[in-house]
Amino acid sequence: MSGVAPLAYRLGEFHPFAAAEHNFVYLPAGALFELDEAAGRLIRRLEEGEVPHPALVDELMASGYERADAEALIGELRGARIIVAGDMVAAPMANPPADFPLQALVMNLTNQCNLACTYCYEFGADKIATPHGKPKYMSLETAKASVDFLLAQSAGRKAVHITFFGGETLMNFPLLRDVVAYARERAQGQGRSVGFSLTTNATLLSPAIIGFLSEHEIGVTVSIDGPPDLQDKRRVYKSGRGSYAVIEPKLRALIANHKTRAITARVTLTDGVTDVIRIYRHLKDNLGFHEVGFAPVTASNRQSYSIDDADMEGVIAQFHALADEWLEFALRGEMHGFSNVSETIGELVQGVNKSHPCGAGLGLLGVGPSGDLAPCHRFVDADSHTLGHVATGIDQGKRSDFLTRGHVGAKYDCQTCWARPLCAGGCHHEAFVRYGDTGHANLHYCDWIRDWTDICLRIYGALSVQNPGFLGRFAERRALS
Numbered sequence: 001m002s003g004v005a006p007l008a009y010r011l012g013e014f015h016p017f018a019a020a021e022h023n024f025v026y027l028p029a030g031a032l033f034e035l036d037e038a039a040g041r042l043i044r045r046l047e048e049g050e051v052p053h054p055a056l057v058d059e060l061m062a063s064g065y066e067r068a069d070a071e072a073l074i075g076e077l078r079g080a081r082i083i084v085a086g087d088m089v090a091a092p093m094a095n096p097p098a099d100f101p102l103q104a105l106v107m108n109l110t111n112q113c114n115l116a117c118t119y120c121y122e123f124g125a126d127k128i129a130t131p132h133g134k135p136k137y138m139s140l141e142t143a144k145a146s147v148d149f150l151l152a153q154s155a156g157r158k159a160v161h162i163t164f165f166g167g168e169t170l171m172n173f174p175l176l177r178d179v180v181a182y183a184r185e186r187a188q189g190q191g192r193s194v195g196f197s198l199t200t201n202a203t204l205l206s207p208a209i210i211g212f213l214s215e216h217e218i219g220v221t222v223s224i225d226g227p228p229d230l231q232d233k234r235r236v237y238k239s240g241r242g243s244y245a246v247i248e249p250k251l252r253a254l255i256a257n258h259k260t261r262a263i264t265a266r267v268t269l270t271d272g273v274t275d276v277i278r279i280y281r282h283l284k285d286n287l288g289f290h291e292v293g294f295a296p297v298t299a300s301n302r303q304s305y306s307i308d309d310a311d312m313e314g315v316i317a318q319f320h321a322l323a324d325e326w327l328e329f330a331l332r333g334e335m336h337g338f339s340n341v342s343e344t345i346g347e348l349v350q351g352v353n354k355s356h357p358c359g360a361g362l363g364l365l366g367v368g369p370s371g372d373l374a375p376c377h378r379f380v381d382a383d384s385h386t387l388g389h390v391a392t393g394i395d396q397g398k399r400s401d402f403l404t405r406g407h408v409g410a411k412y413d414c415q416t417c418w419a420r421p422l423c424a425g426g427c428h429h430e431a432f433v434r435y436g437d438t439g440h441a442n443l444h445y446c447d448w449i450r451d452w453t454d455i456c457l458r459i460y461g462a463l464s465v466q467n468p469g470f471l472g473r474f475a476e477r478r479a480l481s
């Protein structure tokens, strides 16, 4: 007579890590789980191979557990999918809702720029924009239609956000001013609120503009690459002249006089501009930015400005050093300005499990000077990625195609990657530039992404043990920002 074989357990999918002498696992659903001694022992036991349920219970009881406690521990680890039995059923993948209310609109007020940064994704070798025959500056009529579109498409949301972008955003400052007034009035008329931010190269800042930005609580992100020798390598005027000398006094005035919102620096790392710590110190300590974030340049194969593997190693080492510093600050209860850590910790605090790498095409859309809609600002003016028009609405078929391609479940290599709850395959725009397909996983950065995610998990773990109050305050601050 043959009986039914008892369930046999093996390890599920997770990423183990240790912090502050505690052991944790990070799960494919984006959750963190601290292991006590018994759970750690049980996992080590299953590392040797499958163990049937009765044997596992017996082993736990032999080590001093009551039967009920042994069953409860097994049940808890099974519920979290840290251990699994029978055929592995993939963890459910978060699907994007069919109808996702818009939350943020990036308005490219102009596609013109007064600089000619040699690595720019809008104007450089890898540009995908096709602006020929389209307006260079957004009109007030298109801008108002964009605001109306945002408010209509965000029904149910109390607060929405507009980010002003370019080209160089401030080349169309009069429109920005008008949009702030119009959007505030329209939102207030509906009992709702609207927040604003802009990205700028800082060359056109003036006392009047700074006063306006401060008065209207408009967050500012400045694209800047560091001290003069690094900024002037590639952030140049069309004549080739560097821009540092022009922007430095303007930035000092901005940071001294705009106190209502954070002023953030956004650095693009390129060949020869990889001195992360020196750049950070200059922007944070010398110029006084509140936050500084870094991203390697987006480039197709080898461009003259791409970072090679050896330099990337150096970048990663410096990221590690700044991340250690971030943790030291946090353990003392202080905020540190290295935003690459802050952003990832913010996502871990929220327990995100992304279906898509970012909000592009979901809660976020870009709109170009012509009124054409795009998944985000980087696709604006690219005919290959138009998702409709503010006057006629979203082309749901195209949006659905974009989201289906970009879903992490459609990216083969990501299915077995423990970092997918946070990465979800990486930026759609970068994927298109690299691989010609927005739905391709950004496999060139996987090692880096996993290394970075592991660093941030350790920071989170250490804080959860040594200063959990900081994580609570951090979460509150992020929710308000």
Ligand code: SF4
Pocket (backbone or CB within 6 Å): 411, 413, 414, 415, 417, 418, 419, 420, 423, 424, 425, 426, 441, 442, 443, 445, 446, 447, 449, 450
């Ligand atoms: S792109 Fe790479 S790091 Fe990101 S989820 Fe996919 S496999 Fe993982």
Ligand code: SF4
Pocket (backbone or CB within 6 Å): 357, 358, 359, 360, 375, 376, 377, 378, 426, 427, 428, 429, 430
């Ligand atoms: S597609 Fe890339 S550039 Fe656009 S919002 Fe997403 S991460 Fe940012």
